Amino acid sequence: MTAKKLDLMQGTLDIMVLQTLSAMGSLHGYGIARRIEQISGNQVLLNQGTIYASLVRLQQRGWIASVWGTSDNQRRAKYYSITRRGAKQLAAGVQRWERLSDVMGRMLGQNVEDAG
């Protein structure tokens, strides 16, 4: 059996989507979902359907924009891209995450030392 996949924390998925769009440019929903799965090395438990809730939320905040387009194999699909406001949000989000993971790292490291 494989190890249990990670449950995503609230808000984490939004950052991942923003980061994906920032890195990849315009992408459709399935593409974003696959990309996140690939990058995470299939470590993340992702119901692909939840991507769409995140997408609509981000779009309604004005952080991403969408447009209907045609895929490589001539399939109509909705393509998402990050907006300037979204990029700003991503930068803020990344900074927050780095600080948080830094703090978490130190907290957990200290615990190990105490225990050891």
Place this chain on the structure above:
Amino acid sequence: MIDTLHELLARLASFFRKRARDEDFDQEMAAHLEFAMQENLRRGMPLDEARRHAMVEIGGVSQARELHRESRGLPLLDTVTQDLQYAGRTLKRDAGLTVFAILMVGLGVGASCTVFSVLNALLIRPLPFADPDRLVWIANGTSEDRSRQATQVANLVELQAQSDSFSSIGGYSPFYGAGDILLSGGGEPERLTGVPVTETFFPLLGLKPAVGRFFSAEECRWKAPKTVVLSHGFWQRRFAGDPGVIGRQLILDGEPATIIGVLPATFDFAATFTPGSRAELFYPFPLTQETNSQGNTLALIGRLRQDANLNTAQAEATVVGERIRGAAALDRSRNGFRPKLSSLRDRVSGRFRYALVVLAGAVALLMLLVCANLSNLLLARASARQKEMAIRTALGAGRGRLVRQMLIESIVLAFAGAAFGLALAVGGTTLLARLPGANIPLLQSVRVDGVALAFTLSISVLTGIVFGMAPALQASTTAPIDALKESGRGLIGGGRGWMRGSLVVCEIALAAVLLTGAGLLTESLIRVLHVDLGFATGNLLALRADPGRAYTSHAQKLAYFDRLLRTVRSVHGVESAGITDALPLGENFGWRDWGLGAKGQVYERGKRPSPLIRIVDDGYLATMRIPLRAGRDFTNADNLTSERVVLVNETFARTLWPGEDPLGRIITPTLASYQEYRVIGVVGGVRYFGFEKDSGPEVYFPIRQNANFSSVDLVVRGSSSPALLAAAVRTALRSADPNLPAADFRTMDDLVDRAVFARRLIVVLLTGFAAFGLILASLGIFSVISYSVSRRKPEIGLRIALGASAGGLQAQILMQTLKLAAIGLAAGVPASWAAALAIRGLLFDTSANDWATFAGVLAVITCVAAVAGYVPARRASRLNPLDTLRCD
């Protein structure tokens, strides 16, 4: 911040464009699935497997759609609309119950809103004056009678000069006679009531004239050319609201008076200060030496300065009062003054606060009863809907969602009921405001206003929550498995009946409280109506018959009265007729103080007896049937040529000559014009000021010897009903004096009705509430017993099959009912007793623990419970055992 706003607007847009967004989403989903399938196919999966795998990776298309909707729209609003639609469907399905519930809530809300509107008009809504909280009533002494609270002109002037608390003091003279002024000239002659007011009176209240202006200093001089201000109602009625009346002249008592202004529609003087009477005209009351010499003539109102309050003003006024009393002790032309301040609001409607609080309490109990009743009904329906709830729970509906669904249903019911109730309240308040003979201040201004609307809105939400809570909780706590199991229906009835049982117990207790209150107050009203007024009220007519200005001398007036009396007595059906200058229960109090005492007796200053003075003719006592206890009545021989005589009532006789025979004794007034009056008879006391005020010392002077009357009432006793008599008398009088206004015809029964108006209104309302409460409680009992019988059908069927007798079964179910009633009464009787103590102040000659009332309440509730229980009991005993056992 901008992002949040952006999101909110977008969510709102999505909320209204659900279908478009869903279609968009579906297309996106389809694309997603296709991409996934193609990738899976590329990896070498068979077609079926590729499709299945794609679906699994998405994690369920409908879940994704649901999540999408929640993220993009307004999920709370979505579910609420859903719940509302669902509630609508459910309520439509149970149309009977829905209509019933709407009726119940409607009646309850209608009653609450009406009572609240009265309370609002009398106690909450500001008086129709500028900054009314700063207005104070300045009484003289602590007498209850407003006329006795009057003070002298010089005292007003001095209080104003010596006190820093008031920015202004003004007043009106309460000694005007109702209908004292005869309007003649153009149109139908009419008797009007004119109120003398000081120059400061209207400005003090902060009033602005509807048209024209108020009195100037010039117009308030002594003997200034006559000017009048009209009440708004009179202006509308007589002049159709024509602004051109300003400057026009009215002929009042034969003299011209110029109209200078009209009061605003917001201010009804009579409704505010003298409820139950009317006031059409206002004329200036000069503050001069001449009016000062008339004695205590003014009812005072002051406006407090911003930095003063009631306490500081009272302290200051007390000091001024002491100074004035000191001066008055040395100066016989000055009267003492004991200023007693109270807020104008208290003065106007404060005495109704108690009764209104009682009514509000009764209505609150009624609303609780309505809630208990509906709770009960919805509980019954909740039981019937247990399966539905169980299925919804099994399908994943959360408990919160179910509770919300049920509460929304009850709130929808409450709102529908409230809409109906509001219509009732609008009708009710309109009716109340137009009730004839009302003597409750500001009652005409009762209406459903914004405040009442807000109140109604909040009580309907509250009601919905209160009566929906129990059923909602019960429905949602059912474990699905239990509910589904219950369809198996065992022989023993379900155990959750206790909740409904206790609701019914509450209903019975509440109904008992309402019934007790209504019973005690009805008893009081009956006692009041049985009070001996000292005269007989039946078949008695009264008519204002002041001699016109044409009759100047005393002799001419007497001749006029003789002619009137002769005419009236000749009318068929008239038994007797007489004349008085102030009617019992009338608008004219006829206060005056001649300082009448026993001859030879020395009284301390201020200790002279002050009997009520009535000037009457020799037919009055007989017509009124005021009993003569000793001596003789007046005759037409008691005139200016004979000895001056008086009649005294028993109380006055006892005051002057305790334990001695008053006949033949001499009475003298304090006035300089020294006159002796011989007591020729003793009569019974008359309650001139109403049923609930004992008669005091009273003395009668013969009109042939005394010209000190201002208004005159003709009283006529007939053998037939007053309505028939009135027409005949009116026709006869018109021929004797065409100038006699016919409008002022009143029957003594009208006056009696007006005197007990407030008490009767409270009794009618409370009795209505109690009857409604009793119906609710009996319906509660009926529905609970019926329900328990229907749940026990198989058991009852089995018993019948095993040979139980119909009588035995009925007795058993009836006992169950009576047990409920007994528990309800066990709680209700102490509660009723507490309520009776709380309303003690409203009772008249009735004890708060009047055992007859309590016994009556016990009997009524037991009977009602028995009837409510008998119907289902009878139905149960007639069950066909085969049917009950067969049904599955």
